[in-house]
Amino acid sequence: RRSIRSPHVIGHFVFWHLVAEMSNNKICERHGLLIEEMLKRHPRRRDLLRQQYVVDQLLGAAMKIKNEPKKDRIPTVRELLRNIRFPRRFTLALNPAMECSGLDIAKCKVMDSKKLPLWLVFRNSQEEGDSIYIMFKAGDDLRQDLLTLQLLALMDNVWKQAGLDLHLIPYGCVATGEGVGMIEIVLKSDTIANITRKYGGAQAALSEEPLMHWLRKFNRLPAEVQRCLWNFVYSTSGYTVATYILGIGDRHNDNIMVREDGTLFHIDFGHFLGNFKTKFGFKRETAPFIFTPMYAYMMGGTSSPIYAHFCDVACQAYNVIRRYSNTLIILFMLMLSTGIPELQKVEDIFWLKSVLLIDRTDEEASAHYKTQIGEALNKQARPSTHTSVTSRVKRTT
DSSP states (O other), X not given: OHHHHSIIIIIHHHHHHHHHTTTOTTTHHHHHHHHHXXXXXXXXXXXXXXXHHHHHHHHHHHHHTTTSOHHHHHHHHHHHHHTOOOOSSEEETTEEEEEEEEEOGGGOEEOOSTTOOEEEEEEESSTTSOOEEXXXXXXXXXXXXXXXXXXXXXXXXXXXXXXXXXXXXXXXEEEEETTEEEEEOOSSEEEHHHHHHHTTSGGGGGOSSHHHHHHHTTOOSHHHHXXXXXXXXXXXXXXXXXXXXXXXXXXXXXXXXXETTSOEEEOOOOOOXXXXXXXXXXXXXXXXXXXXXXXXXXXXXXXXXXHHHHHHHHHHHHHHHHTTHHHHHHHHHHTGGGOOTTOOSGGGGHHHHHHHTTTSOHHHHHHHHHHHHHHHHHHHHSOOHHHHHHHHHHHHO
């Protein structure tokens, strides 16, 4: 009933959450009946059907380029996209507020990552409106990304209610089927990996200065520099705490981005709850979260008052989330039946109990978290041989 009464706010997302689970044999019949009933009663059902049509057409294009040689991928996908007959106007599954009138084919491309996602640029239906940039993925289970981003949005709201604005960017994400979905592209940003390559080559990955040099390109006036610095400090505080509590794995410089205004954010949440990747029998990640000498350098070094403020803000943010420990645990418990690969049994949630220190005081938790910051900084200042090898592999793949 709420979905019908609120078709844009609730109904749209309920519809796509149901569609995304249709591959689950245990619940597909029930979900199918619910979808059928929704489409009968939904006041904007034509919009939903157009969205489904667009998703199906894009999926067809995404699958056809999987076996294309690298040099042929972009021209092939542009030709495939050019042949799609889009509705005159349509909204996107990612967000019903995004109304489009077609694709800007010349700006569309195939990304180089493993699953070859499509970088798509839709024309805004409003002539003066900005283009709409999304990534269309085929082959990745986005349900775990979606859950993580929803939890980041929850943390962001909790922090703001406590008077902490940590500049999190829980960008848009929707699963539209089994291994299919759309992700919002955050513009005017780049990965730490690309930034370090542009400002010193492969050896710059261990340097402290590339990020500072990159940000200076976009922030020259004193007011811009100050804003950029504090955006970086607060967003780094937020993401170190969030990734630590959620046990986000596979953290490397290709999965961490920075906006031109200094706001740091993480992407690609394929591993969580302490499920860290291994290579050659070693854990890829030995630090509790990513906090490198480059980040400390941005704050003036570990003896600066800005670094001390960063530590205080991070500890405060950590204690705020600890007060909602039961809420987090219950939310993960509710998701046990969804079939998410790294959330299959109650034992998978033990990670939360171990990092939230439920039986400790705020003072003890703050002392613990400051130790974690020091551990992260020390381990990433002197990476192990395995870490160095992994970094080189990441840069060459």
